[in-house]
Amino acid sequence: MSCGNPTVEGESIMPRRKKYDKTRYCVRCKEAEGNIVIRHAVYCKDCFSPLITHKFRKGLEPSINRKPDLSRRTALKPDGNLLVGVSGGLGSTVLLDLLHRCYVSMDESTMPSDGGRQHPRHERVWKKVTVCYVEMCDAFPGMRDRTSDVERRVAQYAGLDFVPLRIQDAFDPEWCRKVHASRKESSFSVDMTTEELRLSAIASSSASTPLQALHGYMSSLPTATAVPTTVQTLVRLLLLHTAVQSGSSHLVLGTSLTSLAVSLISGISQGRGYNLKEEVQEEWVPDDSDEPCPPGSGSKQGGARARKPYVRVIRPLRDIGRKECALWAWWRGLNVVGKEQQPWSGAKQDIGILTREFITGLEKDYPSTVSAIVRTCSKVEPKGRAGGLCALCARPIQDGVQEWKSRISIRSRDGSQREPSPTSATLTPRLCYGCHTTLTSRSSRPAPSLGLPSSDRSTVPLPLWVGSGVPRSRLSEQQMKDAVSEFLLEGDTS
Amino acid sequence: MPPRLCALCNEARAILKRPKTGQQICKECFFWVFETEVHNTITEAELFKPGDRVAIGASGGKDSTVLAHVMKTLNERYQYGLELFLLSIDEGITGYRDDSLETVKRNQQQYDMPLKILSYNELYGWTMDAIVSQIGKKNNCTFCGVFRRQALDRGAASLHVDHIVTGHNADDIAETVLMNIMRGDIARLGRCTLICTQGEDTIKRSKPFKYAYEKEIVMYAYFKKLDYFSTECIYSPDAYRGHARVFLKDLEAARPSAIIDIIHSGETFEVKEEVKATQKTQQTCKRCGYMSSNELCKACTLLEGLERGMAAAAVTERARKKLDAEGPAPENLRTIPFYQQAHPPTNAAGLPI
Amino acid sequence: MSGLVSVKVEFSGGLELLFDNQRSHRVSVPSHVSTSGKKTLNNNEGTDAGEGRPADLAHLILWLRDNLLKEREELFVENGTVRPGILVLVNDTDWELEGEGDYQLRDGDDIVFISTLHGG
Numbered sequence: 002m003s004c005g006n007p008t009v010e011g012e013s014i015m016p017r018r019k020k021y022d023k024t025r026y027c028v029r030c031k032e033a034e035g036n037i038v039i040r041h042a043v044y045c046k047d048c049f050s051p052l053i054t055h056k057f058r059k060g061l062e063p064s065i066n067r068k069p070d071l072s073r074r075t076a077l078k079p080d081g082n083l084l085v086g087v088s089g090g091l092g093s094t095v096l097l098d099l100l101h102r103c104y105v106s107m108d109e110s111t112m113p114s115d116g117g118r119q120h121p122r123h124e125r126v127w128k129k130v131t132v133c134y135v136e137m138c139d140a141f142p143g144m145r146d147r148t149s150d151v152e153r154r155v156a157q158y159a160g161l162d163f164v165p166l167r168i169q170d171a172f173d174p175e176w177c178r179k180v181h182a183s184r185k186e187s188s189f190s191v192d193m194t195t196e197e198l199r200l201s202a203i204a205s206s207s208a209s210t211p212l213q214a215l216h217g218y219m220s221s222l223p224t225a226t227a228v229p230t231t232v233q234t235l236v237r238l239l240l241l242h243t244a245v246q247s248g249s250s251h252l253v254l255g256t257s258l259t260s261l262a263v264s265l266i267s268g269i270s271q272g273r274g275y276n277l278k279e280e281v282q283e284e285w286v287p288d289d290s291d292e293p294c295p296p297g298s299g300s301k302q303g304g305a306r307a308r309k310p311y312v313r314v315i316r317p318l319r320d321i322g323r324k325e326c327a328l329w330a331w332w333r334g335l336n337v338v339g340k341e342q343q344p345w346s347g348a349k350q351d352i353g354i355l356t357r358e359f360i361t362g363l364e365k366d367y368p369s370t371v372s373a374i375v376r377t378c379s380k381v382e383p384k385g386r387a388g389g390l391c392a393l394c395a396r397p398i399q400d401g402v403q404e405w406k407s408r409i410s411i412r413s414r415d416g417s418q419r420e421p422s423p424t425s426a427t428l429t430p431r432l433c434y435g436c437h438t439t440l441t442s443r444s445s446r447p448a449p450s451l452g453l454p455s456s457d458r459s460t461v462p463l464p465l466w467v468g469s470g471v472p473r474s475r476l477s478e479q480q481m482k483d484a485v486s487e488f489l490l491e492g493d494t495s
Numbered sequence: 496m497p498p499r500l501c502a503l504c505n506e507a508r509a510i511l512k513r514p515k516t517g518q519q520i521c522k523e524c525f526f527w528v529f530e531t532e533v534h535n536t537i538t539e540a541e542l543f544k545p546g547d548r549v550a551i552g553a554s555g556g557k558d559s560t561v562l563a564h565v566m567k568t569l570n571e572r573y574q575y576g577l578e579l580f581l582l583s584i585d586e587g588i589t590g591y592r593d594d595s596l597e598t599v600k601r602n603q604q605q606y607d608m609p610l611k612i613l614s615y616n617e618l619y620g621w622t623m624d625a626i627v628s629q630i631g632k633k634n635n636c637t638f639c640g641v642f643r644r645q646a647l648d649r650g651a652a653s654l655h656v657d658h659i660v661t662g663h664n665a666d667d668i669a670e671t672v673l674m675n676i677m678r679g680d681i682a683r684l685g686r687c688t689l690i691c692t693q694g695e696d697t698i699k700r701s702k703p704f705k706y707a708y709e710k711e712i713v714m715y716a717y718f719k720k721l722d723y724f725s726t727e728c729i730y731s732p733d734a735y736r737g738h739a740r741v742f743l744k745d746l747e748a749a750r751p752s753a754i755i756d757i758i759h760s761g762e763t764f765e766v767k768e769e770v771k772a773t774q775k776t777q778q779t780c781k782r783c784g785y786m787s788s789n790e791l792c793k794a795c796t797l798l799e800g801l802e803r804g805m806a807a808a809a810v811t812e813r814a815r816k817k818l819d820a821e822g823p824a825p826e827n828l829r830t831i832p833f834y835q836q837a838h839p840p841t842n843a844a845g846l847p848i
Numbered sequence: 849m850s851g852l853v854s855v856k857v858e859f860s861g862g863l864e865l866l867f868d869n870q871r872s873h874r875v876s877v878p879s880h881v882s883t884s885g886k887k888t889l890n891n892n893e894g895t896d897a898g899e900g901r902p903a904d905l906a907h908l909i910l911w912l913r914d915n916l917l918k919e920r921e922e923l924f925v926e927n928g929t930v931r932p933g934i935l936v937l938v939n940d941t942d943w944e945l946e947g948e949g950d951y952q953l954r955d956g957d958d959i960v961f962i963s964t965l966h967g968g
Binding site for chain 2: 224225226265266268269270271272273274275277349350351352355356359362363370373374376377378380381382383384385399405408409410411412413414434435438442443444445
C-alpha cells in the first residue's frame with residue numbers, strides 16, 4: 002500500500018531519550034561526578050579505565066584458547082603467536098596500547114583483581130607479538146606514506162616486532178613465495194568488462210611490476226564503492242597470510258563497536274549478508290593447508306606437535322564505542338598517526354563513506370543505534386549451504402548465488418544464462434555475491450578517476466592468491482588418464 | 496551517431512536506462528523484463544494455485560495500481576487461473592484517501608475486478624482524522640499501520656479470499672531490512688524478506704513486487720499510462736524511518752544494485768534457533784479473536800487506549816502498565832468485528848513466527 | 849564585568865590539522881553575545897560587551913569557526929554545531945553532562961575537541 006510510509010507495523014517510533022539517565026553521578030562508584038556518557042550511562046574518570054580494560058579482555062580472552070572457554074580461571078594457551086593489524090587510526094592505536102599494557106608489559110592495574118597473583122591470567126600469554134601495517138598510499142594518489150610514522154609509534158612499545166607491508170605486495174610473486182600465499186607459478190588476469198569475468202593466464206615474461214598490476218586492477222574497478230572495498234579486502238588477505246607466516250594463531254584488529262556497526266551495515270548494503278558472522282569474528286584456514294607449517298608456527302609451543310595452520314581474527318574493541326576510544330587515547334596521551342582520508346572525488350559515491358556518515362549522524366541523536374546493530378547481527382546466522390570459499394576474499398560463498406542473480410534481474414532475452422564455453426575459465430563461479438558485485442555492478446555515472454596510471458590492456462592482473470584453485474586449461478596426460486580411467490576398458494591402458 | 500539499440504532485443508531503439516541493471520533498452524523489452532521478473536518471483540515461490548481467490552490491496556497509489564495491472568496481465572498470459580479482487584481500506588483521511596479511492600473505483604472499471612472498500616470507521620469506530628485530532632500527529636503512523644494490516648485481513652476474510660497481494664516494492668523491503676537491524680527487531684527481521692507470510696485465519700499475504708524497483712514501477716505506470724493517485728499522506732511519517740529512506744536513496748544513487756543487494760543480504764541470513772526459542776509464541780486475542788503475541792492484539796490495545804483517552808498505552812510498555820493499573824477495561828468496549836472464513840483454511844499448519 | 853572570557857582550547861584526533869596544525873590555543877571571546885545578533889561573529893564584537901546573554905559553548909564553536917579555523921569548515925561545523933563524531937570535553941568532562949552548547953563559558957575553562965572519525 003502506498004501511504005508514503007508503507008511498512009509501518011507497530012513500533013515505528015524511536016523515542017529520543019535524554020543523553021544520560023537520572024543523575025550526573027557515576028553509575029559504577031556512585032560517588033564521583035561523572036566525566037563521560039556512554040550510551041546513556043554516566044562514568045567518572047577513575048571508573049572509566051577499568052571499564053575499558055574489562056571490556057577489552059572480555060572481547061579477547063574467551064577466544065584465545067582453541068576451544069572457546071568462558072571460565073575465567075583457565076590458563077590462556079593460544080596455539081601460536083599474535084599478529085596485530087594496525088592502520089595508525091584511532092581504533093588500532095587504542096588496541097595496541099591496551100594489548101601492550103595487558104599482555105606485554107603486564108601492567109598490574111589491568112589484571113583481574115580476584116584470584117591474587119597466582120591467578121593463571123597473570124602469566125604472559127603470547128611468546129611473540131608482531132605488529133603489521135599495510136601502507137596503502139600507492140592506491141590513492143596524493144596520500145602520504147605513513148610507514149615511518151607508524152613504525153615510530155610502534156617502537157614506543159618495547160617487545161613488539163614490526164612488519165611493514167605495501168598494498169601492492171598482493172601482486173608481488175616475491176612476497177607470495179615468502180608467505181606461501183600461492184604455490185602456483187602462474188598468475189591470472191581478468192576481463193572486467195563482462196559479467197562472467199573471463200580469466201587468462203599471464204605468461205611470466207609479460208608480467209608487470211606489482212605497482213603496475215595494482216594500478217591496473219584499481220583503475221578498472223567500476224564504481225567508487227568498489228575502490229575502498231577492494232583495498233580493504235587486499236589488506237585483510239595480506240594480514241591473514243602474514244599471520245600464517247609469523248606463526249600466529251590470532252590476528253587482532255582495532256575495529257570499535259562503532260566501526261563494526263558501520264562495516265555490518267555497509268556489508269549488508271553491498272550484498273555481503275552471508276558473511277556477517279565473519280565480519281565479527283572469523284577463523285581462516287589457508288587454502289594449501291596440507292603444506293607443512295611455515296617455520297616458527299606453533300610447533301615449538303607444545304613440543305614437536307605441528308598444528309594445522311589457522312588464523313582466528315578477533316576484534317577485541319567490538320564492545321567499545323568510538324567515543325570511548327577517543328577518550329582513552331586522549332586521557333592516555335596517545336597520538337593518533339592516521340588522519341582523516343583526503344576526500345577524493347568518489348567519496349559521495351562510496352557506500353562505505355555514506356554508511357559511516359549515516360551511522361555517525363544517527364548515533365548523535367540515538368546513541369544506542371550502534372549497539373543495536375551489532376546485537377541484531379549477532380542473532381542471525383547464514384542460511385543454506387556454503388559452496389566453498391571466495392577466490393578474492395576467502396570467505397564462504399552461498400550456494401546458488403548466480404542463479405539468484407539471473408532470476409531477479411534479467412539481463413538477456415533468451416531466458417537461459419549464457420553458458421560460458423568450457424574452454425575459457427571464468428572467475429564468476431568462484432566469487433561470493435559481494436565480490437562479484439564489487440567487480441561487475443555499475444553506476445549510472447562512470448567511476449570517478451583515481452588518477453592512477455591505467456593499463457592499456459583489456460584484462461587486468463588479479464591478486465596472486467586468486468591463482469590457487471583455478472583449473473588448468475591444459476591437463477597433464479596423467480590427469481587426463483585419471484579422469485577417464487573408469488571409462489576405459491581393461492587392457493586399454495596403453 | 497546512430498540510435499542506440501536495445502541491449503536485450505538488439506532491434507528496437509533503446510529509450511530508457513533501466514534503473515535496476517543500467518542496461519539501455521527499448522519500451523517493449525522493458526515491459527517484458529518487468530513483467531517476467533514478477534512472474535519469476537511468483538512461480539519461484541509457488542505463490543498461487545489454480546482457482547485461488549486473490550485480493551489486491553489497492554490504495555489508488557502507483558504500487559497497487561501497477562500491481563493490479565500486472566496481476567491481471569500475468570493471470571491471463573500464463574493462465575494462473577486466479578479470481579482477482581480489489582480490496583481497499585478507507586482510513587478516513589480527508590483530502591487524501593477520499594480522493595485516492597476515486598482512483599480505485601476507476602481501476603475497478605478499467606480492470607473489471609470486484610471491489611471491496613472497508614473503512615476504519617466501520618471496523619474500529621474511529622477515522623484517522625478523529626485519531627489524529629485526539630493523539631496528534633506524533634505516533635499516528637503506528638495506529639494507521641496496525642489498523643490497516645488488520646483491516647486488510649478482515650476485509651479479505653469477508654471476501655472469502657485465500658490470499659492478499661500488496662504493492663510493497665524492493666525499496667520498501669530494503670528499507671525495512673535496514674530499519675529492523677537498526678531497531679533490533681529480530682522477529683520482523685526474520686520475516687521481512689519472506690515473499691509470503693501468513694496472516695489472520697491462514698490468509699496468505701505476499702509481495703509480488705518484492706524485487707521490483709520503485710523507479711521501475713513509476714516508469715511502468717508512465718509508459719502504460721496507468722491512472723494512479725500520487726499524493727503523500729498528509730500525516731507525516733516518523734523521523735527515524737525518514738533517515739533510513741534518505742540513506743537508501745543515497746546508496747541507490749551511489750550504486751543502483753544496492754537495493755537488490757540489501758534484499759539479497761536479508762535473504763542470506765536467518766534468526767538463530769536459540770534466539771527464536773526466546774521469542775513470544777502466537778495466541779489469539781481474547782477480545783476480538785485476531786492472532787496476537789499478547790492477550791490483547793495490537794489493534795484492540797490501541798483501540799482501548801483511544802476509547803479510554805490514553806492513546807499511548809499500546810505504544811510504550813510503561814504506558815501499558817499504567818493503563819492496567821487504572822483497573823480493568825470497561826464492559827462496553829468496542830469489539831472489532833470478526834469475519835469468519837467461508838471455507839476451511841487450506842493450510843492449517845503452524846503460524847509463522 | 850570584563851568584556852572577555854579567556855579559555856584554553858585544544859584540538860586532537862586530527863582536528864588540529866584544520867587549525868594550523870596547532871593543538872593548543874588560548875583564546876579570549878566576548879563574554880556576552882549580542883541578543884540582536886546573527887550567528888556569524890567577528891573579532892570586533894567584543895568591544896560593546898556587557899549586553900546580551902552570556903557566551904556559551906555553542907557561541908565558542910562558531911567563534912572558533914570564524915576566527916581560528918584555517919580550512920575545510922565542513923569537517924568541524926555542521927548545522928550550527930560541531931559535526932557528529934566530534935567529542936567535546938569541558939574541563940575533562942563530556943559536554944553532554946554540561947548541557948552541550950548551552951554550557952556558559954567561564955574564565956580558565958579548558959575546552960577540548962576530539963575527532964573520532966579516524967577509523968580502525
